[in-house]
Amino acid sequence: MQNRIIQQSREMFLRHGYSKVRIDEIAAELKISKKTIYNHFGSKEELLFAVIEQTHSDLERELLFIETKKELSYENQVKSILSLLGIWVSNVTPILDDLKRSLPEAYDVIVEIKKEIFVSHGMLILNKGVEIGKIKASWHVNMALYIFIATAEKLLTETYRDTLPNEVIADFPLSPEERLRAVVEILYSGIISNGN
Template sequence: MKEERDIKQKIIEKAEEMFRKFGYTKVTMEELASELGISKKTLYKHFSNKEHVLKEMVHANKCEVDEFIDELMNDTVTPFLDKLKKFMNFIAKISKKIEGTMIKDLMEKHPEIWRDIEEFRANHAYKNLSKLIKEGMENGVFRNDINADIIVLTYVSAIHSLINPQALSKLPVSADQAFRDILQILFEGIFTSDGRKKYKNKFMSNETLGEIN
């Protein structure tokens, strides 16, 4: 049973890599099997078609997000600024998994899957980013004179407007960098003076928030 799960996981990981590199529409099941070094029979034993692989890949990413967010939100030991950095790094990392040509392919060929991704992203933002912002307010890192729901709505609206092929094609940045920049602008605007100073002293070596590594 474990061996079967391992094979399925390897297929999903390789498919994700190929979809991201070549685009979903250009990758065939035959090519996927060849890259994995397995027979088409073995591949089709686990997945009925390429769309099935895609749906399982999206599901796996959702599970990864759920697991990370649950752990982060329930962490009462890690200092808030460290949690904030972990959150920003994770968002950038997960956004790399679906970007560029793959976004375009999903929007055009599987709009229902893309809508599901966007809905999942928005729901998590409303539920969890709001909690993180309120925690930051309680810790004196974020200003408490701005409604947290308005901040989250601003973030969701920015993501919806920018993370699409048309918008990204006009920007000299990748999807993960766009996510970083959106969060950077958002947090720069809601830091308290003390919160900004503590953040820079802890993580930055220059006068701006810059890229978080």
């Protein structure tokens, strides 16, 4: 039951924002009582921190799976890791402003997770590419990652997309995943070594 509560809460927090979701709404979606939720979590805040912890754990597990999958080529590893990180960033970015106002402690935790994840996985895989000659040694890995993070945060936000001219977004892929794949392809094409 605890996992179901966490999953439903995560979905609702991401869709509506933390401050706009009430415990009774989560209970109604799960067809359980508020009391059942409070039996597992003492408060909405405690529930949010459980959601953050579970989401972080799930992301780490998926990244480790990609990093240890021997049959994946380096190119596919990079693209898979960046895509996964991009989806995660695009999911959490909309809720960050809400959390910064309503629960700064949670905001700080997510920002620290974001920093740690991008250093321990994003920079690590790109630096590996430089070491094995797949990525141009002259390229600044941290700049490539910065561009990627900034793009993922903006590109997948519909409100940002709506501010762009129609001529620019006319041929954009519709789904966020397709848009992110396109960004990963463009970024990877720009940093690969000519010999690879």
